[in-house]
Amino acid sequence: MSSQPxxxxxxxxxxxxxxxxxxxxxxxxxxxxxxxxxxxxxxKLVDELGRHKILLNFGNVEFMSSAALGKLIQLNKKVQAVKxxxxxxxxxxxxxxxxxxxxxxxxxxxxxxxxxxxxxx
Amino acid sequence: xxxDFCAEVTISSDLAEARRVQEMIEQALVAHNYSEHxxxxxxxxxxxxxxNAIKHGNQMxxxxxxxxxxxxxxxRFDVRITDEGPGFNPADxxxxxxxxxxxxxxxxxxxxxxxxxxxxxxxxxGNIVTMTKTRGNNSDD
Numbered sequence: 001m002s003s004q005p006x007x008x009x010x011x012x013x014x015x016x017x018x019x020x021x022x023x024x025x026x027x028x029x030x031x032x033x034x035x036x037x038x039x040x041x042x043x044k045l046v047d048e049l050g051r052h053k054i055l056l057n058f059g060n061v062e063f064m065s066s067a068a069l070g071k072l073i074q075l076n077k078k079v080q081a082v083k084x085x086x087x088x089x090x091x092x093x094x095x096x097x098x099x100x101x102x103x104x105x106x107x108x109x110x111x112x113x114x115x116x117x118x119x120x121x
Numbered sequence: 122x123x124x125d126f127c128a129e130v131t132i133s134s135d136l137a138e139a140r141r142v143q144e145m146i147e148q149a150l151v152a153h154n155y156s157e158h159x160x161x162x163x164x165x166x167x168x169x170x171x172x173n174a175i176k177h178g179n180q181m182x183x184x185x186x187x188x189x190x191x192x193x194x195x196x197r198f199d200v201r202i203t204d205e206g207p208g209f210n211p212a213d214x215x216x217x218x219x220x221x222x223x224x225x226x227x228x229x230x231x232x233x234x235x236x237x238x239x240x241x242x243x244x245x246x247g248n249i250v251t252m253t254k255t256r257g258n259n260s261d262d
Contacts, residue, residue, distance in 0.1 A: 030168065031136055063161070065168045066233055070226030077224070094161040101236035102229045103218040 010038050013045065019121055020051040021114065029064040039071035043078060052084025055117040059090035069104060076108055085109070089117035126153070126193045131186050134179040139171035142189055146200075149193045155256060162237035163198055163254050169230035170202050170250055178204030178248055197239075198254045208246030 012023040022042070029035060045051040054075070058064075072088070079086045087109045091099065099105040111117050126149045132138035143164055150160045171187065179185035185205040192199045215222050217229045234241045240253040 031140075063164065065165060065172070066227070066229040067172065069229060073224050073226060094158060094165075097236070098165070098233060101233055103223060107223055 010034070011041050016055075016118060019053045019055055019118060020045055020049075021055045021057060021118075023057045023059065024061050027060060027062045029061060029068045032067055035068050035071055038068070039074065042071065042075050046075070046078045046082065046084070052079060052082050053121050054079060054084070054086050055114065055121075056086070056088045057090050057114055057117070058088060058092065058095065059114075061095060062092065064095050064098060066098070066102070069098070069102060072108060073104070085121055087111060087117045087120045089114050128191055130189045130191075132189070133183055134175045134181050134185050134187065135183070136172065136175055139168075139175060139187070142171070143167050146191055146193070146198075149191075150198065153193050153195060155193075155198070159198075159254060159257050166234045166238045166241075166252055166254070167200065169234050170200075170252065173230050174202050174204035174206075174248075174250075177209070178206030180206065196256055198256075199251070201249065201251045203245075203249045206248050208248040210247055211243050 010025050012025060014021045014023075022045070024038070026034065029038065042054075045054060056072075076086045089111045090113055091110060096105070096110070099108065099110060109120060111120050128145070128149075130142050130145070132142060146167060147160060147164060150163060155163075174187045175181060179187065187205075188203040190201045211231060214231055215228060217223065217225060217232055222228065231241075234250075234252060237254075238252045239255040240251075242251050243249065244251065
């Protein structure tokens, strides 16, 4: 018997022009294994699929802990390294406080909604 | 209908068990009609504190336990989390908002606990944390 979770899809990616718009499948971005897999999938977009403009839509996300922040910072660095851009949008107010308290709202580009996100590139 | 609720729970160094405690606490907060904002704040602080206790305190050692005592009243939520690790000095934790550290992958848990709770204190050798959330008054942010 294996309790290993199946490698399921954690991201929904839609290409709008040359921008990869990414929605999270999970409402909670929490445990380390899950975050690792989300990180792997996000990094793959840049490293293997050659996406340089990434818009992360947090509209579906209700809860997120600090463990996920490291992956976002790493993704931002990766995208910057290829002269691309990472934009975050539609972040719920409480989760936005996570970014504000950690001052990552000054490091990452955060906009209110997807429309503003698409125009931020 | 909003009588005080107290509980003591001991768990192994297992994040899945920590999640179950978080869910129990969330149910108690919902039963006491805490706002969604307060519940989010408490859940987040609990997540950070329990992950710290299990990962950094007990080093995921399955033989070691985490002791959780909590109380929910109409006015406030209190929790005490004790791990069996060597402890630490919170003053030694680098400021994650410092420009030199801002892009580090981790080290933001304490900052978030302090940001979302009314009071956070460490005791003993640093292996005990108490946190309080006064029911809010959350119109001011």
